Every structure is written in C-alpha cells, then in structure tokens.
Amino acid sequence: MQVKNKDNFSSYNPILNFFFFVCAIGLGMFFMHPAFLVCSFVLSLLYYVTIEGLKGFKFFVLMVPLILLLALINPLFNTAGTHILFIYFGRAYTLEGLLYGVAIAFMFVSILNWFASYNAVMTSDKFIYIFGKFLPSISLVLTMILRLVPNFQRKASQIGTARMCIGKAGENTEKKEKIENGMTVLSGLATWALEGGIITADSMRSRGYGSGKRTNFAIYRFDSRDLVLLIVMIGLVAGICVCGFMGGAAVIYTPVLEITFNIYTIIGSVMYFCLLAIPSVINIMEEIIWRILRSRI
Amino acid sequence: MAHFEIKDLSFSYALGSGKKALDHINLEIEQGEYITVCGKSGSGKTTLLKHLKSVLTPHGVTEGKIYFEGKLLKDITLRDQSAKIGYVMQNPDNQIVTDKVWHELAFGLESLGMDQKTIRLRVAEMASYFGIQGWFHKNVSELSGGQKQLLNLASIMAMQPTVLILDEPTSQLDPIAATDFLNTVRKINLELGTTIIITEHRLEDIFHASDRVVVMEKGRIICDDNPHAVGEYLKETKNEMFAAMPSPVQIYYGVENNLKCPLTVREGRNWLSEVFSGNNPVHTAIDEKEQRGENIGVPAISIKKVWFRYEKTGQDILKGVDFYVSRGEFFAIVGGNGTGKSTTLKAICNICKPYRGQILIDGKRVEKYKSFELFKGNLAMLPQDPQSIFVKQTVGEDLAEMMDKDCADKETKIAEIAKICDIEELLESHPYDLSGGEQQRAALAKVLLTEPKILLLDEPTKGLDNFFKLKLAEVLKTLKSKGVTILMVSHDVEFCAKYVDKVGMFFDGGLITVNTPNKFFSRNSFYTTAANRMSRHLFENAINNEDVIKLCQMNL
Incomplete structure (x- = not known):
C-alpha cells in the first residue's frame, strides 16, 4: 500500500503553491454559503488525501468528532433563531443556531485541511525562495537559523551524554544541582556556538560574502506551464470575487435563515470549485497518465 | 611568473608573547603545483595558510610581502580573492552556511552577484563532477562528515578558483572518507591544473602525490624539496617530524641499503623484494609478545x-x-x-x-x-x-x-x-x-x-x-x-x-x-x-x- 503519494502540484513554482494556499485559505474563511463550504470542504479533504494517502483519511476520521462538537456547541452560545428545537434551563436551542454551527464546523475543518496540506507542500526553502526576492538578507538569516536549530539540539544532547558518562549528571542529583548542571550545559553550548560562528563567518567572507551585491539563487524555474496556471488561477479568483461582490455568496443563518441562490451563486461556486480542484486534478491527472503510460508498455 | 610568492614574511600575533608565529618565510609556488605543508601542531602551518587570503589573515604584526599572480595580495579586491583563492577549513560542519545542499553550492556564486543562469550551470556542473546528484536536494544535517567536507570543497570549486588551500581537511573524517576526499583533491589537481596547498597529518595519502613538501618548525621553513629529499633530510637531521613520514619511508631508513626510497606500499613491496634480491629470508616471523595469563576472575x-x-x-x-x-x-x-x-x-x-x-x-x-x-x-x-x-x-x-x-x-x-x-x-x-x-x-x-x-x-x-x-x-x-x-x-x-x-x-x-x-x-x-x-x-x-x-x- 502506498502511504505517501507524490504531489505533483508541489513541482510547480512555489509562487503558485503559495498563491493557491493564500486564496484557498483566504476565501475559505470568507465564504459561509453552503455551496461554497461544500466545495472547500470536499476539495481540501480530497487534496490532503492525494498527497498524504492513508494518513489523510485518518486525519479526517479524527476530524469527525470535532465537526460534531463544534456544530452542537454553537447553539448553546447563539440562541437567536426562529425554529426552537428544545428549551433547556430556560434557554432556547434553535435550528438556525445548529445550522450556523454546522457551517462554522465545516469552514474550520476545511481551513485545517488546507493548512495541513500547506505544511506538506510549502517546505522552508520554498517559503524562503518567495520572500528572499523581497528581503535577501532576511532570507539568508532564515536559512542559517534553520540549520542552527537541529545543530543546537544535536550538540546539546552530545554534551549531555558526555557529562553523564563522567558522572556529572544523572537521576540521583538534587534539584539545585540539576539546575546548576543545566546552566553549565547551556554555557558550554553557548561557547561552542560562538566558536562555530566565528568559523562560519570566516567561511562566508572567504566565499565573497559582503564583497558586493548579492543575488539569490533558487532551483525553482518559472515555466510556461506555471504562467498558464497562474493566469487561470488569477482569472478564477477575480471571477469568484466579482460573484461574491454581487451577493452570490450572501447568506444569513440567524435569526432567520436566508440563503441566496441566483446566477452569481452558480457561477461563483462553479469557479470556486474549479479553483480549489486545481491541485487535486493535477495529482489525479498525473496518476492517470502514468497508468496509461504503464499499460502501454 | 609564480602563482604565489611569499617574500620574507614574518608575523606575530597581536595578543601574545611577541613570539614570532612566522619567521622570515620565503616560498614560491608555481601554477599547478601540489604542495604539502607539514610540521608539528603549533609550527605555524595554519598561520601561513591564512596569510594567503586577506580576509582570513589573523590580527597581528606582519612584515614582508605576498604576491599572487604577480600582484601584491593585499591590493587584490575581496571579490577577486574570493573567486580565485579557495580555502577549505578543518571543521566540516561550521563551514557550511545554508541548510540545503544545492543552496550551499550556490552560496559563493550568490555572494559574487552572478545571475541565475550562470549559477544554475555552475551548480549543475559541480554536482555532477563531485557526484553530488544523489543528495542534491537533501538537508545539510542529513549528510555524513565525509559528504559535508566534499560539499565544502565543491561549493568552493564552483567559484572556479585557480588555487585551492586546504587546512587539515580530513582531520574530522574517518580513514575511508579521508582517502576519498584526498583522491578528489588529487583529481582536481591533475584534471583542472588547480594549484593545491595542503596541510595534513595523514601523510600516507598525499606524501607520494606531492610535487614538493614544505616542512615547518617553530614558524620557519626548515626544508622545502621533493618528497624523497625531504625524507632523507629529516632522517639525517634526526628531526622529530620523521615519525610522521609514511611507513615505507620509515622502514627504508631503518634498513641499510642503497636503493631508491619507496613512498607508497607498492614501491615499498618492490623495494623489499629487491633488498633480498631473490633470496628468501631465513627469519620470517617475529616472536609474539608474551601473553599474560587470561581469564583471571570476572571480566571487567x-x-x-x-x-x-x-x-x-x-x-x-x-x-x-x-x-x-x-x-x-x-x-x-x-x-x-x-x-x-x-x-x-x-x-x-x-x-x-x-x-x-x-x-x-x-x-x-x-x-x-x-x-x-x-x-x-x-x-x-x-x-x-x-x-x-x-x-x-x-x-x-x-x-x-x-x-x-x-x-x-x-x-x-x-x-x-x-x-x-x-x-x-x-x-x-x-x-x-x-x-x-x-x-x-x-x-x-x-x-x-x-x-x-x-x-x-x-x-x-x-x-x-x-x-x-x-x-x-x-x-x-x-x-x-x-x-x-x-x-x-x-x-x-x-x-x-x-x-x-x-x-x-x-x-x-x-x-x-x-x-x-x-x-x-x-x-x-x-x-x-x-x-x-x-x-x-x-x-x-x-x-x-x-x-x-x-x-x-x-x-x-
């Protein structure tokens, strides 16, 4: 069984990856219309499953109780609504409140799903690639920090082990000694880091750091396919925004349920569906192409 | 024109007893030479190497002049020095700046302000030459020590230096990785004609390959000659450095003969055969050290x-x-x-x-x-x-x-x-x-x-x-x-x-x-x-x- 599938959307330029997630999460937090919510929920789940495989399903199973909880709790705080289901301790538990809760729950879980996918797709170097263009020095600092953190962890455990093996740490020490010991390790770590920093600085200057204007190299390319997809994405986002602006996604849950349904709703939700389906479609298409190619052999 | 020319260089550290770390050093290095600098620790090897690149030169009082490709080294811009003089240091870890292998390869080129296209080509070229493709996308923290040091070398070679200075590059590596690394350095010297100046304590791997060996003692150059002559000099002057010579050289001078000194195991083997010139030796085994009584009590x-x-x-x-x-x-x-x-x-x-x-x-x-x-x-x-x-x-x-x-x-x-x-x-x-x-x-x-x-x-x-x-x-x-x-x-x-x-x-x-x-x-x-x-x-x-x-x- 394949646990982790290859994500082909990741192979597009990071700008596209980032733009997509910004749109998906941004719009997802904005739209409360059921049609839009369903799109966002289904497609966020689908995409997460295409990149994480079985793990994606497990994630969803864990989400179910969360959805129920969020949906059921909302009416407890929001008593507005015309259809009263029952009354407890003198407070009304309304249908509108419940529906609103369901909507919030679905929105919340879709956003979670998008963030989970974001974490899998947007690795640190992609993030740095995008922001390095605007802030070259900050991006270098970021890369160096990313290297520093695991280095520190490793060294700290080395010092810990070394000290344990000469009887300077262990389970039979008092609290005061433990704190003292921790401080000693920390000071040793600091010395080591400073010493390493000097060498790193030498190594940087020796390779021309500070000798003039720096450029930023990235292994990512911006191909024609990236351009095409970017234009499509921008077009869809613009269309969705227009439809939203024209009231296509307007919805009121409490006190009276009012769900708009007009031509803008249809166009808007279809476009929304198309936008959010992009990464999943790319992944599934690629899978199908490979199946076909393989079957020809 | 010599590639590097050091004229009467003396140096003492700013903080110190005023003792000279380098004492009237004169050295000429030709383009494409493979020079090994050896000496006990504290003899000034590293100090000398650090003088060959202005940004690394330690603080202190310097006298004398260093010329690089005919020009005074200190008059050459940082940019030119960065590109032309490559310097690999001891510690594989601390030399690495970025978190990804591909980024590290590009670091020097980025600093020189090269455009995307050039960097892409150079990085690709270096990754292929050094066999890095397999771990090109990896995080630096996942690499072994040998791979890290190879990455350091590759990222410096990407800047296409004409001289490569290596300061005990293999001291943190295991013998197999060390030999691999030194072979790569040798390959660079042979295939690209890059001048190599290296200090190293594992002389076995580089002694025979060197064009010249420079022996330093207390901040002075005491011997600067081809490997054979250096072996002879050290033996005759009963210098402590003789203990650092490769095994064949040490054995050669322990046995009376008038053949040519072997530098590698292969030469040593042939030399030994020639010493006995066909006669099989009578004594072929040495007595083993006396074994102490074993298994006394509980093992430690x-x-x-x-x-x-x-x-x-x-x-x-x-x-x-x-x-x-x-x-x-x-x-x-x-x-x-x-x-x-x-x-x-x-x-x-x-x-x-x-x-x-x-x-x-x-x-x-x-x-x-x-x-x-x-x-x-x-x-x-x-x-x-x-x-x-x-x-x-x-x-x-x-x-x-x-x-x-x-x-x-x-x-x-x-x-x-x-x-x-x-x-x-x-x-x-x-x-x-x-x-x-x-x-x-x-x-x-x-x-x-x-x-x-x-x-x-x-x-x-x-x-x-x-x-x-x-x-x-x-x-x-x-x-x-x-x-x-x-x-x-x-x-x-x-x-x-x-x-x-x-x-x-x-x-x-x-x-x-x-x-x-x-x-x-x-x-x-x-x-x-x-x-x-x-x-x-x-x-x-x-x-x-x-x-x-x-x-x-x-x-x-």
Missing part, C-alpha cells in the same frame, strides 16, 4: 548477546554483540562507519538500553548500578568530540569542576592528572584555543579525574598527528600499568597494531572476530597496516614498522 566488561535498535520499527544496530574484556586489558574495536561501534560504547554506559541481552560491569548488570556508582570511580567514557566535554572558561576550571567542593587534596590531584596527560602548561588556556591533540588530552584528563577502573575511548586518535598519538599512547600505557581496563573504538589501524592487547572486528552489528593484533592484522589483507601490506609476501606476521625493520636486520 562482559557483553552477552546484546540487541539494540533506536526505534521500535527501525533497523537493528546491534545484532547479538557478544564479547568480554578482561581486567587490565587494552581492547580495541575496529570496523567501518555505522556498524554500531559507538552504539556499543553507549550501551555499556547504559545510555542505549538493549532490548535483549545483558551487559555486565564487574559481573553486575549495568542497569542495576546507580548512576553515581557507575560513573564515579568505576566507568568513564571519553566522547568522540572532546569539545563536548568542556563547559568552562579555562582547562583548569574544567578540571576543578570534576572534584567535590570539600575535597582536601583537590589541587594535588589535578596537578597529578595534568602531569600524566602532559597538559600542565595549558591549564590557564581556554579549551577551544587548544589544538586538536591538546584538546584530546585535556578531555582525557577531565575523564580521568573520575578515577575510572574502566575507560571507554571513542576514536581518541581522530585528528591527531603522529606525535600526539605517541603522547596519547604513553598516557594510556601509564594508565594500563595502574590496572585500568581500556576499551577503545578506533579507525586507526596503525595505532591499534602497535599498542593494544586485543583487537575485535565489528561488522553488521556484531563482533566478528577477536584476536591479538599480531594474529589479527597479519591474517587480513586489506584491513591491516601499511607495514604489513608491504612485507606480507616475505614475512609472516610483521605488522609494525619496527617489526619489519627488525626482521630485515635479522636477515641481512
């Missing part, structure tokens, strides 16, 4: 069918390790990287807890000991990286940390240990200011203050030159004579052959064979000493330089 360390893995679903690191170390014995474990040698030491210290099998220290299971019982006056381990043991501002403070506050004879004890480890003059220094060999001995001193009966050493000879190895061996001998049991993990075949009582070969999570060094190494054809490899066609069990010399003298 006894490991019984130990299995270990780091994670439940992970691979087994130890697969039924089973051996014992008798009391007062000096036991060495040799074997490749990642076979589980260091993990065995950690298991003995109860840091890695095996899921099957037993480890007995003095006949008692290790997990039954309380931590302070085990590590005070009983068991102690010297970690692979001695730096991880220093936490104070001076060596003296670090040693004092080991003593109880109310200990009466604190000073005398520290003085005693400092004397054994030969670090009396270093007590006031900062641990990080010491050389590799000094750090190793200072760390050993700190470990010895726990007064261990069993001492575990994790690659104590890593990064040490031959003098420091001799000194370390002295220290270990002293300890052994006091009845300390020593278990050492090492890559250093020569060191093991010379000093230990028993050698075990570690492979695939288990100890394959245990024997005396003599029997062990004389039966191996690859995993053995240079002296054995060059003499095995004539002698049965000569494993040290001294053995071969002795046998030759007996036969001639």
Whole structure:
C-alpha cells in the first residue's frame, strides 16, 4: 500500500503553491454559503488525501468528532433563531443556531485541511525562495537559523551524554544541582556556538560574502506551464470575487435563515470549485497518465 | 611568473608573547603545483595558510610581502580573492552556511552577484563532477562528515578558483572518507591544473602525490624539496617530524641499503623484494609478545548477546554483540562507519538500553548500578568530540569542576592528572584555543579525574598527528600499568597494531572476530597496516614498522 503519494502540484513554482494556499485559505474563511463550504470542504479533504494517502483519511476520521462538537456547541452560545428545537434551563436551542454551527464546523475543518496540506507542500526553502526576492538578507538569516536549530539540539544532547558518562549528571542529583548542571550545559553550548560562528563567518567572507551585491539563487524555474496556471488561477479568483461582490455568496443563518441562490451563486461556486480542484486534478491527472503510460508498455 | 610568492614574511600575533608565529618565510609556488605543508601542531602551518587570503589573515604584526599572480595580495579586491583563492577549513560542519545542499553550492556564486543562469550551470556542473546528484536536494544535517567536507570543497570549486588551500581537511573524517576526499583533491589537481596547498597529518595519502613538501618548525621553513629529499633530510637531521613520514619511508631508513626510497606500499613491496634480491629470508616471523595469563576472575566488561535498535520499527544496530574484556586489558574495536561501534560504547554506559541481552560491569548488570556508582570511580567514557566535554572558561576550571567542593587534596590531584596527560602548561588556556591533540588530552584528563577502573575511548586518535598519538599512547600505557581496563573504538589501524592487547572486528552489528593484533592484522589483507601490506609476501606476521625493520636486520 502506498502511504505517501507524490504531489505533483508541489513541482510547480512555489509562487503558485503559495498563491493557491493564500486564496484557498483566504476565501475559505470568507465564504459561509453552503455551496461554497461544500466545495472547500470536499476539495481540501480530497487534496490532503492525494498527497498524504492513508494518513489523510485518518486525519479526517479524527476530524469527525470535532465537526460534531463544534456544530452542537454553537447553539448553546447563539440562541437567536426562529425554529426552537428544545428549551433547556430556560434557554432556547434553535435550528438556525445548529445550522450556523454546522457551517462554522465545516469552514474550520476545511481551513485545517488546507493548512495541513500547506505544511506538506510549502517546505522552508520554498517559503524562503518567495520572500528572499523581497528581503535577501532576511532570507539568508532564515536559512542559517534553520540549520542552527537541529545543530543546537544535536550538540546539546552530545554534551549531555558526555557529562553523564563522567558522572556529572544523572537521576540521583538534587534539584539545585540539576539546575546548576543545566546552566553549565547551556554555557558550554553557548561557547561552542560562538566558536562555530566565528568559523562560519570566516567561511562566508572567504566565499565573497559582503564583497558586493548579492543575488539569490533558487532551483525553482518559472515555466510556461506555471504562467498558464497562474493566469487561470488569477482569472478564477477575480471571477469568484466579482460573484461574491454581487451577493452570490450572501447568506444569513440567524435569526432567520436566508440563503441566496441566483446566477452569481452558480457561477461563483462553479469557479470556486474549479479553483480549489486545481491541485487535486493535477495529482489525479498525473496518476492517470502514468497508468496509461504503464499499460502501454 | 609564480602563482604565489611569499617574500620574507614574518608575523606575530597581536595578543601574545611577541613570539614570532612566522619567521622570515620565503616560498614560491608555481601554477599547478601540489604542495604539502607539514610540521608539528603549533609550527605555524595554519598561520601561513591564512596569510594567503586577506580576509582570513589573523590580527597581528606582519612584515614582508605576498604576491599572487604577480600582484601584491593585499591590493587584490575581496571579490577577486574570493573567486580565485579557495580555502577549505578543518571543521566540516561550521563551514557550511545554508541548510540545503544545492543552496550551499550556490552560496559563493550568490555572494559574487552572478545571475541565475550562470549559477544554475555552475551548480549543475559541480554536482555532477563531485557526484553530488544523489543528495542534491537533501538537508545539510542529513549528510555524513565525509559528504559535508566534499560539499565544502565543491561549493568552493564552483567559484572556479585557480588555487585551492586546504587546512587539515580530513582531520574530522574517518580513514575511508579521508582517502576519498584526498583522491578528489588529487583529481582536481591533475584534471583542472588547480594549484593545491595542503596541510595534513595523514601523510600516507598525499606524501607520494606531492610535487614538493614544505616542512615547518617553530614558524620557519626548515626544508622545502621533493618528497624523497625531504625524507632523507629529516632522517639525517634526526628531526622529530620523521615519525610522521609514511611507513615505507620509515622502514627504508631503518634498513641499510642503497636503493631508491619507496613512498607508497607498492614501491615499498618492490623495494623489499629487491633488498633480498631473490633470496628468501631465513627469519620470517617475529616472536609474539608474551601473553599474560587470561581469564583471571570476572571480566571487567562482559557483553552477552546484546540487541539494540533506536526505534521500535527501525533497523537493528546491534545484532547479538557478544564479547568480554578482561581486567587490565587494552581492547580495541575496529570496523567501518555505522556498524554500531559507538552504539556499543553507549550501551555499556547504559545510555542505549538493549532490548535483549545483558551487559555486565564487574559481573553486575549495568542497569542495576546507580548512576553515581557507575560513573564515579568505576566507568568513564571519553566522547568522540572532546569539545563536548568542556563547559568552562579555562582547562583548569574544567578540571576543578570534576572534584567535590570539600575535597582536601583537590589541587594535588589535578596537578597529578595534568602531569600524566602532559597538559600542565595549558591549564590557564581556554579549551577551544587548544589544538586538536591538546584538546584530546585535556578531555582525557577531565575523564580521568573520575578515577575510572574502566575507560571507554571513542576514536581518541581522530585528528591527531603522529606525535600526539605517541603522547596519547604513553598516557594510556601509564594508565594500563595502574590496572585500568581500556576499551577503545578506533579507525586507526596503525595505532591499534602497535599498542593494544586485543583487537575485535565489528561488522553488521556484531563482533566478528577477536584476536591479538599480531594474529589479527597479519591474517587480513586489506584491513591491516601499511607495514604489513608491504612485507606480507616475505614475512609472516610483521605488522609494525619496527617489526619489519627488525626482521630485515635479522636477515641481512
């Protein structure tokens, strides 16, 4: 069984990856219309499953109780609504409140799903690639920090082990000694880091750091396919925004349920569906192409 | 026009006794030459190399002039120097700046402000030349030491330097990675014509390949000639540096003959055949050292069918390790990287807890000991990286940390240990200011203050030159004579052959064979000493330089 599938959307330029997630999460937090919510929920789940495989399903199973909880709790705080289901301790538990809760729950879980996918797709170097263009020095600092953190962890455990093996740490020490010991390790770590920093600085200057204007190299390319997809994405986002602006996604849950349904709703939700389906479609298409190619052999 | 020309260079450090670190150095280096700079630590090798690149030149008083490609070095811009003069340092880890392999390759080119297209091509070229494609996208933290150092070299070569300066580049690597690295350097020299200036303590790998060897002593160049002449000079002047020469050279000068001096094992083998010129030697074996009575009482360390893995679903690191170390014995474990040698030491210290099998220290299971019982006056381990043991501002403070506050004879004890480890003059220094060999001995001193009966050493000879190895061996001998049991993990075949009582070969999570060094190494054809490899066609069990010399003298 394949646990982790290859994500082909990741192979597009990071700008596209980032733009997509910004749109998906941004719009997802904005739209409360059921049609839009369903799109966002289904497609966020689908995409997460295409990149994480079985793990994606497990994630969803864990989400179910969360959805129920969020949906059921909302009416407890929001008593507005015309259809009263029952009354407890003198407070009304309304249908509108419940529906609103369901909507919030679905929105919340879709956003979670998008963030989970974001974490899998947007690795640190992609993030740095995008922001390095605007802030070259900050991006270098970021890369160096990313290297520093695991280095520190490793060294700290080395010092810990070394000290344990000469009887300077262990389970039979008092609290005061433990704190003292921790401080000693920390000071040793600091010395080591400073010493390493000097060498790193030498190594940087020796390779021309500070000798003039720096450029930023990235292994990512911006191909024609990236351009095409970017234009499509921008077009869809613009269309969705227009439809939203024209009231296509307007919805009121409490006190009276009012769900708009007009031509803008249809166009808007279809476009929304198309936008959010992009990464999943790319992944599934690629899978199908490979199946076909393989079957020809 | 010489590539580098050093004229009457003297230098003394700003903070210091005013002693000259470099003393009237004159050196000319031609384009494409392979120059080895050797000398004891503290002889000024690194100081000299650092003068060849302005940004790295230490603070102090400099006299004399350095010319690079006909121009004064200090008049050449930082940009030009960065591109043309490549400098690889000792520590593989700290030289790396970024977190991804591909980014590191591009770092220098980015600093020079090159455009995307050029960088892409150069990076691709270097990755292919150095065989980095396989780990091109990896995080730097996932690489082995050898890979890291290769990455450092590649990222410097990406800037297309005309000269490559390497300051003990392999001191932190295991022998196989070190040889690989040095072969790559050699390949760069041969295929690209890049000038190489290298300091190195593993002379075996580069001595024969060098066009010239420069020997330094106390900031001066005492000899600057081809390898043959340098060997002869050092022998005639009875210089201490002779001990650092490769085995064939040392053996050659121990045997009376008037043939040409061999530099490699192959030449040494042919030379030895010629010395005997067809006559088979009469004496072909040396007497083995007297074996002490074995199995007296309970073994100091006894490991019984130990299995270990780091994670439940992970691979087994130890697969039924089973051996014992008798009391007062000096036991060495040799074997490749990642076979589980260091993990065995950690298991003995109860840091890695095996899921099957037993480890007995003095006949008692290790997990039954309380931590302070085990590590005070009983068991102690010297970690692979001695730096991880220093936490104070001076060596003296670090040693004092080991003593109880109310200990009466604190000073005398520290003085005693400092004397054994030969670090009396270093007590006031900062641990990080010491050389590799000094750090190793200072760390050993700190470990010895726990007064261990069993001492575990994790690659104590890593990064040490031959003098420091001799000194370390002295220290270990002293300890052994006091009845300390020593278990050492090492890559250093020569060191093991010379000093230990028993050698075990570690492979695939288990100890394959245990024997005396003599029997062990004389039966191996690859995993053995240079002296054995060059003499095995004539002698049965000569494993040290001294053995071969002795046998030759007996036969001639």
